[in-house]
Amino acid sequence: MLVAAALCPCPPLLVPEVASGAAAELDGLRAACFDALGVLAAARPDRLVVIGPAEQAGRGPHPQGATGSFRDFGVATEVSLGAAERTPERPLPPSLAVGAWLLSRTDWADAPVEGLGVGEPLSPGRCLSVGREIAASSARVALLVMGDGSACRTVKAPGYLDERAEPFDAEVARALGAADTDALAALDEELAAELKASGRACWQVLAGAAQEGAPLGGELLYDQAPYGVGYFVAAWS
Template sequence: MLVAAAVCPCPPLLVPEVAAGAAAELEALRAACDEALAALVAARPELVVVVGTGPEAEVWTEGGAGSFHRYGVPLVVRLPVGGVEGPELAPSLTVGAWLLERAGVKLPTHACAVPADAPTDRMLGLGQGLAQLADRVALLVMGDGSACRSLKAPGYLDERAEGFDAALAEALGSADVAALAALEPGLAAELKAEGRAPWQVLAGAAEGAGLTARLGYRDAPYGVGYVVATWN
């Protein structure tokens, strides 16, 4: 049963060593993520599952490691599963593993990568399955909002982006499972909102769980929508 979830964005710049001189610009975002992880741990889950996008569907149940070498930073992080290194994590999950390590989480942890274009019904079903893995399951859901919030954004400016992110923040901040399930894959893809599939995994896992939510952060630095929320 799902007892808690932390929703965080996954830009590599969240890691101070990667951000370097620009690290201070995302300090408020890091603080919000830290609070979300603390709330997740406080729910006393038996199992944590990190969910994020990846090039293909893949599951890590016996450990996993990811690095920030591609950004010129000699930093390696691992899922907290008995010190086993395991196969390489998808980039979004690597940021999730970094957040868990930063928070000192020592709980059994699995990880699940889903393609950004995965069908909604499949994501809802996956979430339902993840919620049944233990009596007390928590999800760390990694995903960015629209990357089209400004002229300098990775996806350039799209006037629909601000409304999309506003509706997303409302859904994540109120545990609105139906609204998350109703996110349109096509629109999300056009706005380069890669968190759509992971958020719908959360919707499936939270169905019937009766969780409440709190929005911890909502902004669009660098023209990308970032939302942090806690569900418990």
Template sequence: MLVVAAVCPCPPLLVPEVAAGAAPELDAARDACADALGVLAAARPDRLVVVGPAGRDASYPEGSGGSFRGFGVDVDVRLGREGNGGTTARLPASLAVAAWLLDRTGWADAPLEGLGVAEPTAVERCTQVGRQVAGAAERVALLVMGDASACRTLKAPGYLDDRAADFDAGVARALADADIEALRTLDAGLARELRASGRAPWQILAGAAEGAGLAGSLLYEDAPYGVGYLVAAWS
């Protein structure tokens, strides 16, 4: 059963070495992510599942490695502790950021696994995956990685789209209120047009939280670089 969840953005810029001179601009986001992970740890879960956008659907066992070398920095990460099987699976960027956040906060509270989800995944499939995640252990924690729209300003990766601010505000309200139905009914087509990578992971959260009775708290909301970043905790 899902007992706690945290929602964090997944830009590699959260890693200071990647952000370089711009690193201080995301200090507030990093601190909010640390607070959200603190909520996860306080719940003393039996298992942590980390979900993030990826190029394809795939599972990543504990010990899977990732890297930010593609962003020009010599930084490697590992998802939790080294696995017994010596896995060679490579984490997608979203889960590499999650691994960095977990290492930064010293996560050692429960075994964990990663789950990459492709953008086209339909809401029905997201709901099904969420239910499966919630049934993985008696006390499940979920770390949900994903960004809101990338169209908030003229210099944003997706250029300015007048629909982006309202879309992001709706997601922020849903996360603040732990509104499962609002997440479940997000417009997948609009999310794709606005380049909101968090849509499918958020809908997995909605499926996992069915019947859990969790309350939400929005810890951070901003759009640096024209991309919506949201941090929330459900408990």
């Protein structure tokens, strides 16, 4: 059963070494992420799963001890999902590497943890099913859900300006803050893809997980669009 969830964006710029001289610009976002992770720790789960969008090579399960790096972003920083006796051969996708970096800065560094890379095109129905399977896997499950909102909030955004982006992000922020699983489940798959919202599938996996068991309450901790990309942080418990 799902007992808690933290929702964070997954830009590699969250890692100060990657952001370099611009690191201070996201200090508020990092602080909100750590606050959300504190809610996970307080819930005392017996299984923690980090979920994030992934390209084909990074999709599927990643066991404890899986490693990743930010070499593709110009720095040698390496991370791992907890500790393991041997290092799995398949590297973490960037979203899970960011999640692992966040966890490494908290008390979760040595706790049991695993990852799941989710394909952005995964259908809403399949996302909900995956979430239900995760929630049913243990008595006390917690999720760290990585994913960004639209990338079309300004003319300088990665996807340029799209007037549909702001209302899409506003509804996502509202749903995350209210732990509204029905609204998350109803997010338009095609619109999310057009707006380059990488978190859509992961949020719907969360919705499926949260539909099993007692309802959770939500709190929105961050809702801004630096660099024209919608970033949200929320905690459910």
